[in-house]
Amino acid sequence: MSGARLGRVLALAAASSLVLAACAGGGGGGDAGGDVTSVKIGFMGDLTGEAAAIVIPPRNGAVMAVKEYNDKNPKVKIELVQYDSQGKPDQATSLVTKAIGQDKIIGLIGPAFSGESKAVGGLLEENKIPSVSPSATNPGLAENGWTYWHRVVANDSDQGPGIAEFLVKAKSPKKAFVISDDQEYSVGLADAVAKSFKDAGVTVETDKFAKGASDYSSTVTKVASANPDVIVYGGYYAEAGRLLKQLRDGGVKATFASGDGSLDQQVITGAGAAAAENAVFGCPCNIPSPDVTGTLKTFFDNYKKANNVDPAIYATEGYDAATAFIKAVEAGNTTGEKINEYLKTINFEGVSKPIKFKANGEPENNAIFVYQVKGGVLKLLGPAEEAKLEG
Amino acid sequence: MKGNGVTGNANPLRRVGALVDGARDWWEHAKAWQRYLVYLGAVVFALILPAPAIGSFMSPGADWTSVLIYPIGTYILLAVGLNVVVGQAGLLDLGFVAFFAIGGYSVAYFGTQYGWNYWATVAFGIILAAVSGVILGAPTLRLRGDYLAIVTLGFGEIVRITANNTDEIGGARGITNVPHPTDIPGVVEFGLLPAPYYYLILIAIVLVIIFSVRLQKSRVGRAWAAIREDEDAAELMGVPTFKFKLLAFAIGAMIGGLAGGIYAGKAVFIEPNTFPFILSATILAAVVLGGAGNLPGVILGAFVIAWLPERFREVNWLKDVLDRDPAEYRILLFGGVLVLMMALRPEGLLPSRRRRAELHEGTGGMGTMGAEVAGPDTDVTTTEAAK
């Protein structure tokens, strides 16, 4: 009865809406013409979600850099707008659309993770908004042909081999066991590590577990049964800590190594100081420790003063990403397009490393730094080429 | 002990209910042109909904049109689909997200690997979802309600984990660069701007509503209602109950698959974690919160559940009071509101009259919890058997 009627009316309306759709387009670029006294730059990442521990430090670094710049009373001030994507691609999409359309940002620091970067890269490209991520390490990001996308960290294809080659050099293992959980970052890193090991002639066995699992006994059993010389886990600190503890409890004594996602003090609290001792971490990040010198020392002190904690992972990268934008604005660029052109040519000595971008947005310098747990704390051993394992 | 007939007072929701009843009475007696006017109004409203003027209030924190596509539009589409299964046929499905995933993956996979036309991939995704609905349903639909719930939950997880661990479809990395919908020359171009997708999803919702309403008013819908009320009696009146339950599963799955296809075309990138269990639970909550079985209610429920948390991110005075981002509290609030709503208005915001009656009797097709006083339903077959 009324259903059929409803149908006909709605079908008509639906058809007409197609026509409207054509006109209703909108949203716009972030052109800010004329005399500009202030510009907006966004920071996007997981600020309150489960992986916030990795995003808060670069956020703090970026905030610091912008504040230092604004304190100098420049002609064009920078306002840093923070977007909490919770690391979710959907969230990031609608936030970016808003950042571009309403807030009219002219550049974006972030998104922090690879998934969200994949989701919003196209949008940024379309709207000519340059982005510099302090922490997204998925290799595929550079292969999308995006010209507005950049990052200041080495990708997992560099990180994985970095870790593997370092371990081969330091431990000359015959057999390696590579473990990952089922998250994107984890799988990518583990695959890269496994491949480098194989290329170096090391036998590799692998296992994988679900992210939410807490009982790794089957993985431990596999590792124990394989009896490897080194174990590499690609993944985040929460799982790394639990895994390391259960491995050691299960009587596995081989060297344990992991990547940037696990490089956090919580891996030690999670595993227990005894189990974590001598664990090795590779990271494309440069985390200053209290004993550093020079510009890093200044950064360390300022960061600690501002945030009451030691700088942690990607803090320096966040600072450097912000600095890249600051330098562009200082040079008189106030539109996304101009800033992007400037970024193509940028070359400065960042806190973390020298900052210069390749044409595809990757950093010129893809150094991997090696850390090791010593006496219950993470210690920077130096860049992978120079670092020496202790114990 | 409060009887069924004894109603409490001083419940503000009840007054809302009375208002709704009034509107419904009007609707039932409305003339044809009056109804047309309402349809027209609804459509016009939907067409101008993305207007920035509305958006600045509805979603100050994120792009309104994008929010209208995901989560709002997508949730509505999914909720209308799940409503077929839960609201109309009375089957409890806790793994609906699986079909959403299957639709999404089929668009992403066949689009990127084989370069199929987008619309073809959507159609294929819908078929694939329907087939998986049948595959899931055939062995399990004979199970009792709660077992069905846990089995569907398991199925949802199996689909997600399998996607996560299968490299052929991208594994945990997901699939990037999913093609946008093919442009319709001269009419619409699907790029990165959200507006065309909004209208696409709007058309999909409208079509699915028509579909759903027509089914409901047909032999099929009557059969579902009969199954929900008394499965044995329905079977004895010549309703092939198993076939119709399977049909409900397949149709719900198709709508889920359609939603997945549209989603993937817009999102460009999908990964297994886009399809977590909690999404199934959320959609189910939307259906029940809105009033299972009643389409306007289900749509309202989906809208509220999709929109409220988004809106809640931007309540500035809360930011000051809490000294924290209120966005952090939105799931806490969501959970609390669910508990509260179910206690105050267990039949949902806008229940169908039939459904509300079922709930009041405690015979909503799924039986009651052992209340202090048991409901009036006695199972004839079992008591007979005991004799």
Add this chain to the structure above:
Amino acid sequence: MLLEIKDIHVHYGKIAAIKGISLEVDEGEIVSLIGANGAGKTTTLKTISGLRPLTSGKVVFNGEDISKMPGHKRVMAGIGQSPEGRGVFPGMTVQENLLMGAYTRKDALDADLAEVYELFPRLAERKNQFGGTMSGGEQQMIAIGRALMTKPKVLLLDEPSMGLAPMLIAQIFEIIKEINKRGTTVLLVEQNAQQALKLSDRAYVLETGRVVKSAPGPALLDDPQVRAAYLGGH
């Protein structure tokens, strides 16, 4: 008056199952409710024991208005019931079923348990068998015995003869008489009107949720209308 029901109305959803029934049961009596299926007999019993909420009216027991008292407290107050379909707990042994009857009691049970076993020697033999595996008649015995274990002042029996062989029916009615003799008031709902009326001091005839007739049992037995409707019409 031990039990008094005053103009009760009961609804299932919107359907009225009972439309104003009033009845009285005096201490020591056996009172029957007879009537066709669907007349409201079972609902009346369930309302008395608190399994169904009242729409209006009053249930007075021992001089106290118990209309709002929850079901389990009515048991403590002294209303015992053997429900329709017997309601034996299938997964419990006979003994456990009987002990369930004494659920609310804190006093010694042995004597009462012995009395039930004396009334139903059959149950004593099958103490440890599961309720669900017993025959219909045995289940009926459990149900009645279990209700007796609540030490009721008034015992509500819902169709105790249902599904029983004639031999057993006679036996059950004997036992009801015996129970009554030992001092328990009985309110009986029966299909088997003939037997029930013979046993009862008084009886009420129910039709579509109303009392249409009430009189001493034997008087009804001779009532032509009642005979026509419930006793086979000759």
Add this chain to the structure above:
Amino acid sequence: MSTPVLQLDNVTMRFGGVVALREAKISINPGEIFALIGPNGAGKTTVFNVVTGVYQPTEGQVLFNGTRIDGTKRFKITKLGIARTFQNIRLFHNMSALENVMVGADSHHKTGAIGATLNLPWHRKEEKRGRELARELLDFVGIPGRMTETAKNLPYGDQRRLEIARALATDPKLLLLDEPAAGMNPAEKEALQALIRKIRDSGRTVLLIEHDMSLVMGVSDRVAVLDFGQLIAEGLPHEVQTNPRVIEAYLGVSEDAS
């Protein structure tokens, strides 16, 4: 004599240790009104459940118009032409009276999801026919003008009639009525009696379970008595009524016996 409409051939039905039906032999002829009586729990409803496919008999077979139907799916038995009502009314309570009857009528319809969605001609035709049939049947059982009312809001007697209309909508050759008079007042019973005859006169066979003796005696052509799962008597109403075994088992132990 023509083939019996329904034939129970030594049907035994056991539940665990309980025998609900013991070697029952019943044969019902076309156009008959056949009543099944017996005390509660004697196995009458079990007969219905065996005939309609709810239970599969432990032993024996059920023949409908000469074809074996035990083991056939329930909805298929309905399609073959057997419909029933229930002892405790099992309407679709929250559907309208019209919809209830249409569910029955739908058993012979074919429209699926596609036809309904596209509103195809045959779907419209079926809907129209179903609605007309439902109207006619509501009229036939004597409750016209109650079409849009929700089933559970109907008075008890009307609900019984609605159940009959719903069953009739499946176009049964054999209609099983399970205590149709339960809960009816004398006037309603009177009308029911007429209705049952009218159904028979429309060319259907009726199998009836009933406690109300005046109804049974007034309407049935033949009566069978079940006791304790066993068929103890069968014959014309007055024969059965005077059978001493029946009186003992059902109508009450004879006066002098007590």
Add this chain to the structure above:
Amino acid sequence: MLDEFLNQFLPSTVGGLVVGSIYALVALGYTMVYGVLRLINFAHSEIFMIGTFTSLVVITAIAPASPLTGFALFGVMLLLILLSAAISGGAAMLLEVVAYRPLRKKGATRLTALISAIGASLFLQELFALVVIPWLTGKAGRNQQSSPRLVDRDTVFTIGNAAVRTDHIIVVVAAVVMMVALDRLVNRTRIGRGIRATAQDPEAAVLMGVSIDNIVRVTFLLGGAMAGVAGALYLMEFENTVYNVGFVLGIKAFTAAVLGGIGNLRGALVGGVVLGLIENWGAIFLGSEWKDVIAFTVLVVVLMFRPTGILGESLQKARA
């Protein structure tokens, strides 16, 4: 492949038994509530989570400088178990009052109750993440919280190549003891009879003077207490917890309950252990990432061939 299997079989079995015992304890709560109310208490996983945090607080407060042994260990474990059981049991009772009782009184459907349960589950998780955990530990609520070591990982004995450690024995023994205790309580005591009676026939139970409200309360208390014990054992074994620790484990435990035959206490034990073992054995062949898929597939297959689970439903029908 066979080689690998043989090599890993015994260690996997030990691991499966340990995690299976924890599944089983959590499953008891689901199965009891289901038996009495026919309700999937979705928030039961959060009751387990509360148990882990209670234990975390206790262990942190005791803060053993080194792992304990002997009587000290026994005493502390007992304290841990009792406190966690008490707090979790109390929380479960509170949950019932807030989230389910109002619905029960209105005669709402189980679907409504399920939504309320999902709401309560989310609410409790977030409440802990945002308020309770920061308040208890002073750390960010969404992070892993680690506990000091209570029990040394000493190998007590070995079977083939499988080392059975002190902590394994504690988990399995404690779980079995708790289950035997619960089984006795339900089968031998008055209150247990009340629970079984309510599960089998609520109306008849009321006629025996059983207060359904009371029984429901006790059911939640007992189920919650078992989840609390599971929480204590979990924390002792895995030494960390997080606000959403219950989510995956809860689904597994419910699966175990259904697998064993929901409503059946011994079924929960069987289901939990079977699930733990099959998961771990399957992981040898397929890899640990397929554990959950294995678990759910086993569930579907079992239900297809035995719709009432391995031992069948039982608080209602035949005895446990």
